[in-house]
Amino acid sequence: MKGTVAVAMSGGVDSSVAAAILAEGGDRLVGFSMKLVDQLAGEEERYGKCCSPDDFRDARLVAGRFGFPHYTLDMEDEFRRFVLDPFLDDYAAGKTPSPCIRCNTFMKFGSLLGRARAVGADRVATGHYAILEPDPVSGRTLLRKAVDETKDQSYFLFDLSEEQRRHILFPLGRMTKKEVRQRAEEFGLAVASKTESMDLCFVAEGDDYRSLLARERGPEAVKPGEMVDREGNVLASHDGIGRFTVGQRKGLGVQGADKLYVIGIDPGTDRVTIGTGDDLLSGSCVIDRVRWIPFEKPSGPVQGTVRIRSTHEGAPATITDHGDGSATIRFDEPQRAITPGQAAVAYDGDLVLGGGWVRNSS
Amino acid sequence: MILDDGREAPARVYLDHNATSPVRPEAAAALAEWIDSPAGNPSSLHAEGRAAMESMEHAREQVAELAGVPGGSLVFTSGGSEAIEAAIRGVCDRAPSGLRKIVVGAVEHSAVFGAARAFTSRRFTVEEVPCDRDGRVDPDRFLARLDRGTVLAVLQWANNETGVLQPVKEVGEGCRRAGVPFLVDAVQIAGKKPLGAAESFADFLALSSHKIGGPPGAGALTVRKGIMLAPLVHGGAQEKRRRGGTPPLPAVIGFGAAANACLDNLKTESGRLLKLRARIETQLRELLPEIRFHGQAANRLPNTVNFAVPGIEGEMLAIGLDMAGFAVSTGSACASGAVEPSHVLQAMRLTEEEARGAIRVSLGWNSTLEDVNRFLSVLPVQVNRIREARR
Numbered sequence: 001m002k003g004t005v006a007v008a009m010s011g012g013v014d015s016s017v018a019a020a021i022l023a024e025g026g027d028r029l030v031g032f033s034m035k036l037v038d039q040l041a042g043e044e045e046r047y048g049k050c051c052s053p054d055d056f057r058d059a060r061l062v063a064g065r066f067g068f069p070h071y072t073l074d075m076e077d078e079f080r081r082f083v084l085d086p087f088l089d090d091y092a093a094g095k096t097p098s099p100c101i102r103c104n105t106f107m108k109f110g111s112l113l114g115r116a117r118a119v120g121a122d123r124v125a126t127g128h129y130a131i132l133e134p135d136p137v138s139g140r141t142l143l144r145k146a147v148d149e150t151k152d153q154s155y156f157l158f159d160l161s162e163e164q165r166r167h168i169l170f171p172l173g174r175m176t177k178k179e180v181r182q183r184a185e186e187f188g189l190a191v192a193s194k195t196e197s198m199d200l201c202f203v204a205e206g207d208d209y210r211s212l213l214a215r216e217r218g219p220e221a222v223k224p225g226e227m228v229d230r231e232g233n234v235l236a237s238h239d240g241i242g243r244f245t246v247g248q249r250k251g252l253g254v255q256g257a258d259k260l261y262v263i264g265i266d267p268g269t270d271r272v273t274i275g276t277g278d279d280l281l282s283g284s285c286v287i288d289r290v291r292w293i294p295f296e297k298p299s300g301p302v303q304g305t306v307r308i309r310s311t312h313e314g315a316p317a318t319i320t321d322h323g324d325g326s327a328t329i330r331f332d333e334p335q336r337a338i339t340p341g342q343a344a345v346a347y348d349g350d351l352v353l354g355g356g357w358v359r360n361s362s
Numbered sequence: 363m364i365l366d367d368g369r370e371a372p373a374r375v376y377l378d379h380n381a382t383s384p385v386r387p388e389a390a391a392a393l394a395e396w397i398d399s400p401a402g403n404p405s406s407l408h409a410e411g412r413a414a415m416e417s418m419e420h421a422r423e424q425v426a427e428l429a430g431v432p433g434g435s436l437v438f439t440s441g442g443s444e445a446i447e448a449a450i451r452g453v454c455d456r457a458p459s460g461l462r463k464i465v466v467g468a469v470e471h472s473a474v475f476g477a478a479r480a481f482t483s484r485r486f487t488v489e490e491v492p493c494d495r496d497g498r499v500d501p502d503r504f505l506a507r508l509d510r511g512t513v514l515a516v517l518q519w520a521n522n523e524t525g526v527l528q529p530v531k532e533v534g535e536g537c538r539r540a541g542v543p544f545l546v547d548a549v550q551i552a553g554k555k556p557l558g559a560a561e562s563f564a565d566f567l568a569l570s571s572h573k574i575g576g577p578p579g580a581g582a583l584t585v586r587k588g589i590m591l592a593p594l595v596h597g598g599a600q601e602k603r604r605r606g607g608t609p610p611l612p613a614v615i616g617f618g619a620a621a622n623a624c625l626d627n628l629k630t631e632s633g634r635l636l637k638l639r640a641r642i643e644t645q646l647r648e649l650l651p652e653i654r655f656h657g658q659a660a661n662r663l664p665n666t667v668n669f670a671v672p673g674i675e676g677e678m679l680a681i682g683l684d685m686a687g688f689a690v691s692t693g694s695a696c697a698s699g700a701v702e703p704s705h706v707l708q709a710m711r712l713t714e715e716e717a718r719g720a721i722r723v724s725l726g727w728n729s730t731l732e733d734v735n736r737f738l739s740v741l742p743v744q745v746n747r748i749r750e751a752r753r
Binding site for chain 1: 677678681682684685747748750751752
């Protein structure tokens with residue numbers, strides 16, 4: 001007999017349809033919603049769109065509709081430890097963090113998978129758009145892009161271990177968003193017309209990271225500094241490096257800025273360096289905490305298409321694993337704004353080869 | 363329900379009577395009778411109204427008898443929280459300007475804290491009297507907090523999470539000597555232990571219908587004769603102007619029938635539950651020697667067990683038990699469904715982590731030896747699975 005499946009339910013349309021599809025298929029289910037931040041503790045929408053009581057209620061109603069139990073788990077402490085604190089640390093260090101990846105690795109497929117096991121469920125299902133399938137040759141679990149490339153979330157899932165991937169179900173991986181909405185209507189789910197949740201769901205709309213940083217770490221965490229050009233000439237001042245990311249063009253507050261970009265952030269001196277588009281180009285970068293998916297370690301340099309941020313289309317590159325957890329990525333053509341703190345994820349067509357975290361570029 | 367292998371799923375085992383006790387058959391019958399009745403307004407002069415008034419007054423006598431007070435002193439409310447709020451606000455609203463201190467126990471229900479703290483914006487102070495590690499409030503320490511500026515004292519008779527009983531008689535007698543009005547939260551004890559002549563030491567008693575096997579939506583506040591109370595709901599002249607609005611008649615009638623059913627065999631039922639509780643405690647101690655019982659050294663309600671298995675999170679254990687067909691509680695439920703560590707257990711010096719391990723089992727009128735035995739057989743299985751999941 002197949003074991004129970006734990007469905008991570010945000011109350012949104014994707015996870016609701018994922019749950020409904022599994023329920024329809026006869027799987028024995030238990031629904032979990034993760035309370036990651038305490039929206040009731042402060043003013044409204046203190047932490048963006050994440051974890052509102054209404055979402056939990058929606059999730060609970062969907063579970064009730066399909067006759068399986070649903071629980072809201074208080075995971076605030078773990079979220080702070082694994083996602084929120086590292087996110088703020090990265091900003092304070094002049095990096096541009098990628099918290100959604102850590103939220104997948106440590107929360108949905110970390111803590112939540114552990115709790116699922118504690119109640120006798122051996123797999124976790126989510127509404128992610130990506131495909132997991134066993135490789136009959138190696139026996140490993142392969143990660144592929146979703147059929148609906150516009151919704152594909154494989155980039156955010158590269159950092160899952162084989163052990164994690166083996167215990168995950170993505171029922172929506174082969175569906176388009178349109179089909180998912182259709183299914184929601186067919187199932188009569190009230191969430192069918194809900195708006196999309198966004199990346200960085202825990203940052204309030206219109207808020208920038210400075211105010212989050214100041215609120216969580218105190219006002220002294222946000223220090224003013226100088227904006228300089230490549231030669232070190234001071235162009236302007238700024239009120240905190242947390243609002244800048246490499247490659248940023250908007251909101252620099254410098255004359256003639258429409259052709260200028262942030263090309264570097266130095267947390268030691270709180271300096272933001274401004275330059276031209278050409279200054280942003282680099283041909284290679286080093287990544288840390290490298291994870292390979294179809295194999296444990298490559299036998300030599302790996303050719304692939306590498307995406308250096310979630311919105312990047314990908315560019316041909318060669319990846320050389322150094323065997324110490326780091327690797328060097330050499331792009332065939334120089335790439336714009338390879339940003340420390342972001343993930344570089346390598347693909348062979350729709351197959352995710354692996355990835356790592358950008359340390360620096362050159 | 364049919365299981366995957368074709369067997370019929372065993373009935374669920376409900377062990378959460380301190381949260382809500384299922385409606386007793388006697389209360390259900392009374393409710394059904396009301397639905398079939400002409401259902402007049404008790405304030406109306408016609409025959410239908412008079413019949414409704416008679417049913418309501420009959421229920422009032424039944425609940426008053428359970429509370430050990432004369433019927434005329436009992437005001438129906440929408441529930442326990444309203445009864446508590448009505449007493450606290452009713453006293454504080456009328457308080458002379460020099461009386462600004464409310465003395466409460468540290469392990470009171472949030473209905474007490476919520477109502478009392480609402481007055482801090484009006485320059486009242488709320489003083490909490492700490493309890494010991496077993497959840498007991500010392501009567502002398504409590505009484506030592508009373509002074510000339512004390513407007514009201516509040517103490518629960520029994521705690522909802524641990525079942526620990528408080529020395530309400532000693533405290534009440536002391537309050538009366540000091541001339542301080544005394545509210546006893548009797549929500550959890552009512553129907554579980556005989557209350558005796560509570561009027562001799564309590565000025566107000568709060569009770570709730572759904573905790574004793576009546577329908578939700580009704581509660582009662584007893585008000586000692588001669589005490590004036592500003593009404594919470596002004597409305598009309600109902601309840602002798604002590605609570606405006608038409609009373610929720612079906613809930614009130616069901617409340618009366620449940621109270622009557624409780625009174626019928628209170629002593630034998632109390633003894634029966636005590637035996638079941640003792641079985642749970644001795645067996646669990648054998649099955650899980652590392653188990654910790656909370657409030658163990660204190661006198662407790664016969665139906666309540668609160669325990670933790672070190673290293674096991676209460677939330678996961680309660681979820682596993684629910685999925686296996688057993689309803690238990692981790693502590694006070696929260697509106698969003700997520701669990702905050704219990705303020706009661708933290709007042710008993712448990713760390714936040716220890717408090718997060720707590721499980722409350724509360725028995726009631728429909729609990730059987732078979733329920734208890736099934737619970738005892740499934741609990742160690744759940745505990746082991748949580749341990750294995752961590753490896």
